[in-house]
Amino acid sequence: MRVAIFGAGYAGLGVARRLERSLPDDVELIVVDESGEHVVRHLLHRGIRYPDELAHIRLPLGLVLERATIREARVEALDHTAGVATLTDGETLSYDFGVVTLGGDPEFFGLEDVAEYATPLHRPADVDTIRDDFEAVLADGGRVVVGGGGLTGIQTAGELAALARERDASETVAVTLVEQADAVPPGFDDRLQDAVGDALESAGVECHTSTTITGATDDAVTVADGDPIRYDQFVWAGGIRGPAAQDGDRPTVPATLRLGPNAFALGDAADVVDADGTRVPPTAHAAIRQAGVAATNVARVVEHRLAPGGFEPRLERYNDDEMxxxxxxxxxxxxxxxxxxxxxxxxxxxxxxxxxxxxxxxxxxxxxxxxxxxxxxxxxxxxxxxx
Known part of the structure; x- marks a missing residue:
């Protein structure tokens, strides 16, 4: 029997490490990941100012996994009914149980010109691009627009503003954060938003809230109900969508994280509804905690499949506890x-x-x-x- 985990982010790595300990020895465990490394994404923004730190948050999977077979490949499509994954160059991988933890891709909401001109902060290579482009802004002066005032956008804007200050360029470089909600980060309580707003102001970041980006040219973003905002660099942190292997979808899964008879899905790749019926925000904390539930449930289903008979196993249910x-x-x-x-x-x-x-x-x-x-x-x- 083969259990395949697709993706090695917070959710995927967490499931894999637990299943290494809990699956029977004769069950094959394989982890498929495009990069072959685990990236600690909540620290990715640090590489904008401190590129050397990237080495400590990019971990080869061979260093953090012991038993699992690692397959470095991009997942193009998944057919859980047939138990077949289509990988890079049309290769296929069969599996008995699949765990989908492919994470998300940047969401541009159909704004093709934004996708063309903006750089998302999504992968380590994006950090290099953002830093290199910002060096030109530091040298010549200008404005960086960061689209999206969620946690990624806030952290990116903060790093850019801090780097400008370190280079004595605060007077010639402007960092502007644009968010369509009326406060940043959207969806948080007033006290936290007030504290973040104060920190951004102290850092020298201009915040344009209640401002919806509708498009972009090579030197300006267009907004609803306002004049275009000119820029010399455009960074995008406007949200995530499902992975390409799921055609951009994030399928809804219940608190058991079970996607179907032969599959589980969690983390950013799924729209998780917890045990209280609440939709769970796609965060690192949630993905890490979901991994424990998913691993337990996969092990129980595998055990039942190996020794059929009796009732279906009771599955654990994820409950989001915003700590x-x-x-x-x-x-x-x-x-x-x-x-x-x-x-x-x-x-x-x-x-x-x-x-x-x-x-x-x-x-x-x-x-x-x-x-x-x-x-x-x-x-x-x-x-x-x-x-």
Whole structure:
């Protein structure tokens, strides 16, 4: 019997590491991933200012998986009924159970000109492109427009503004965050939005809320009910859609995360409805926690399939427990821990702890130590007063 996991992000890696321990030895476990590495995406924005840190958040799967067979390939299509995945160059892979954790792709909402002119922050290569383009803006002056005021957009704008300040270019470089909702990040409580708004203002980021981007040219974004906003660099963080292998869809799955008799789906690749009937936002925290539920359920279904008879196994149900939120804003951060809103040094400490804790949890202990050391070094450098 073969269990195939498609994608090795937060959800996929979490499922794979658990199934390595829980599946019978004679069940083959295979992980299919386009890049062959696990990327800690909630720290990806750090590479804009600190490119060396990318090395600590890009982890070869061979270092964090022990038993699973790793197949480096792009998934083009999935047929769970037939148990066949179509991979790069038309190759196929058969499987008995599939776990879809392919993540999401950038959503441009049909704005083809935005897709043409903007760079999304989605993969490590995008970080290199954003940083290289920003170097030209730093040299010549100009404006960067970041489309989308969710967590990714806020963190990207904060890093760009901080880098401009470090290069003494704050007077010649403008960073503008554009969001169609009336506050950033949208959908959060007022206290958190107020704290994030204050942090963005202190960082020097201009926020244009209640502003909907409707298109783009090579030097301006067009907006509803307003004049075009000229730019020298355009970064997009406007949301996600389902992966190409699912034609951009994010199928709805119940709290058991079961997509069908032979498949489970979770993380950004699915629209998860939890045990309370609430649709779960596509976040790293949710994907990490869903992985535990999915792995338990896959193991139970496999065990039942190997030894049929009796009732169908009882499946665990995912319940979203929003333990808190964390967003970086350049050198600052804002965190909600329970009912408490933190900013400044306490929030930065939470940020470092969360990053190191996740790296440790997936077995990347040396990278976790390096992450902490980098954070301490950057904080110390900011505390040094020029003579």
């Amino acid at each position: 808190g939120w964390l967003v970086s804003v350049g050198d600052d951060a804002v965190a909600r821990v329970g009912p408490t809103i933190l900013s400044g040094a306490p929030a930065n400490a939470v940020k470092t702890t969360v990053g190191a804790g996740y790296l440790t949890s997936i077995g990347a202990v040396e990278d976790a130590v390096a992450h902490v050391q980098d954070a301490v070094a950057h904080e110390s450098a900011r505390d040094v007063t020029p003579q």
